Amino acid sequence: MEFELIGRIHARAGGGRADVHLGSGDDAALLAPPPGQELAVCTDTLVEGVHFAPATEPADIGWRALAVNLSDLAAMGATPAWALLALTLPAADPAWVDAFATGFGELAARHGIALVGGDTTRGALAVTVTALGFVPVGQALRRAGARAGDLVCVTGSLGDAAAGLRSLAADDPAAARLAALPAVQRKYLQARLLRPEPRLGAGTTLRGSASACIDVSDGLLADLGHIARASGVGIEINADALPASPALQAAFPATERSALQAAGGEDFELAFTVAAADAAAVLGVLAREGPGATPIGHVQEGSGVRLVDGQGRAVELPRQGWEHFT
Ligand code: ADP
Numbered sequence: 399m400e401f402e403l404i405g406r407i408h409a410r411a412g413g414g415r416a417d418v419h420l421g422s423g424d425d426a427a428l429l430a431p432p433p434g435q436e437l438a439v440c441t442d443t444l445v446e447g448v449h450f451a452p453a454t455e456p457a458d459i460g461w462r463a464l465a466v467n468l469s470d471l472a473a474m475g476a477t478p479a480w481a482l483l484a485l486t487l488p489a490a491d492p493a494w495v496d497a498f499a500t501g502f503g504e505l506a507a508r509h510g511i512a513l514v515g516g517d518t519t520r521g522a523l524a525v526t527v528t529a530l531g532f533v534p535v536g537q538a539l540r541r542a543g544a545r546a547g548d549l550v551c552v553t554g555s556l557g558d559a560a561a562g563l564r565s566l567a568a569d570d571p572a573a574a575r576l577a578a579l580p581a582v583q584r585k586y587l588q589a590r591l592l593r594p595e596p597r598l599g600a601g602t603t604l605r606g607s608a609s610a611c612i613d614v615s616d617g618l619l620a621d622l623g624h625i626a627r628a629s630g631v632g633i634e635i636n637a638d639a640l641p642a643s644p645a646l647q648a649a650f651p652a653t654e655r656s657a658l659q660a661a662g663g664e665d666f667e668l669a670f671t672v673a674a675a676d677a678a679a680v681l682g683v684l685a686r687e688g689p690g691a692t693p694i695g696h697v698q699e700g701s702g703v704r705l706v707d708g709q710g711r712a713v714e715l716p717r718q719g720w721e722h723f724t
């Protein structure tokens with residue numbers, strides 16, 4: 399049964415690349431990274447009930463499991479090539495596996511990724527993906543490197559995934575407003591949660607110009623805290639400058655948006671710092687290539703991340719972001 403399931407996964411999500419000298423089916427895959435490139439490698443686990451609700455469609459789980467890893471590669475400025483999939487399933491359900499692999503395969507095909515192996519075990523539902531990609535030697539975008547005076551920018555928009563999550567909860571305080579949204583806007587917010595688009599194009603564009611970069615997974619302020627710590631700097635963010643989609647603006651007044659945008663997480667946008675002199679050129683290229691990016695604050699001497707309003711007054715939030723074991 400295990401091997402039948404593995405076959406079903408590869409039929410839907412396998413992909414093929416010339417640099418896969420030996421793919422799934424042996425004890426290990428044999429891969430040929432291009433000369434002059436570093437291998438960027440990351441892994442992330444999704445556990446049912448922790449990272450996604452039990453009601454989540456298997457196709458969305460498959461997409462998301464790959465997307466969160468591709469977002470990490472994007473944040474390094476890497477181009478993805480290969481993936482491994484460790485799947486723990488409560489039961490051998492071919493229909494579930496087919497739908498899961500179809501969602502995974504859709505995103506993999508979009509970025510030319512080959513699934514080169516994995517592991518299949520029985521237990522509580524959990525999905526671990528390992529993604530591998532390339533970045534020219536020495537050009538990866540790191541968390542360290544931000545300097546006082548740099549601008550802080552973010553791609554796309556913030557807060558949509560958190561709003562999408564709230565629109566799926568029946569007892570949410572904003573349930574009436576979310577239910578009153580046009581269906582296309584409600585679906586947009588939910589898609590931002592369930593089918594995040596890793597900003598791979600923006601990541602490679604930022605190579606050579608961003609001084610530091612991270613993907614927004616836990617919440618903007620929490621993630622920028624990692625840049626501040628790694629770079630030995632402080633960061634000030636203007637809550638009024640955070641980019642909000644039309645759907646988010648329709649569902650939440652400005653006073654409620656800040657918390658979703660600054661601490662909501664799961665947007666999988668890229669937050670980066672760039673020298674003020676380089677900012678206009680970089681923002682121009684990102685705008686042409688889409689999703690665009692917005693300046694939201696600046697890097698200072700010191701430490702920590704502060705959220706202020708347009709007048710420079712501190713904005714207090716209930717929490718800064720998501721952390722396990724707290
Ligand atoms: P081994 O016992 O040698 O680890 P497995 O029986 O676990 O081998 O896996 C057989 C082959 O199928 C391996 O090449 C492995 O990479 C691949 N494989 C197993 N599970 C998955 C999966 N969920 N997705 C993709 N490939 C898988």
Ligand code: MG
Nearest residue numbers: 425516517518
């Ligand atoms: Mg194995």
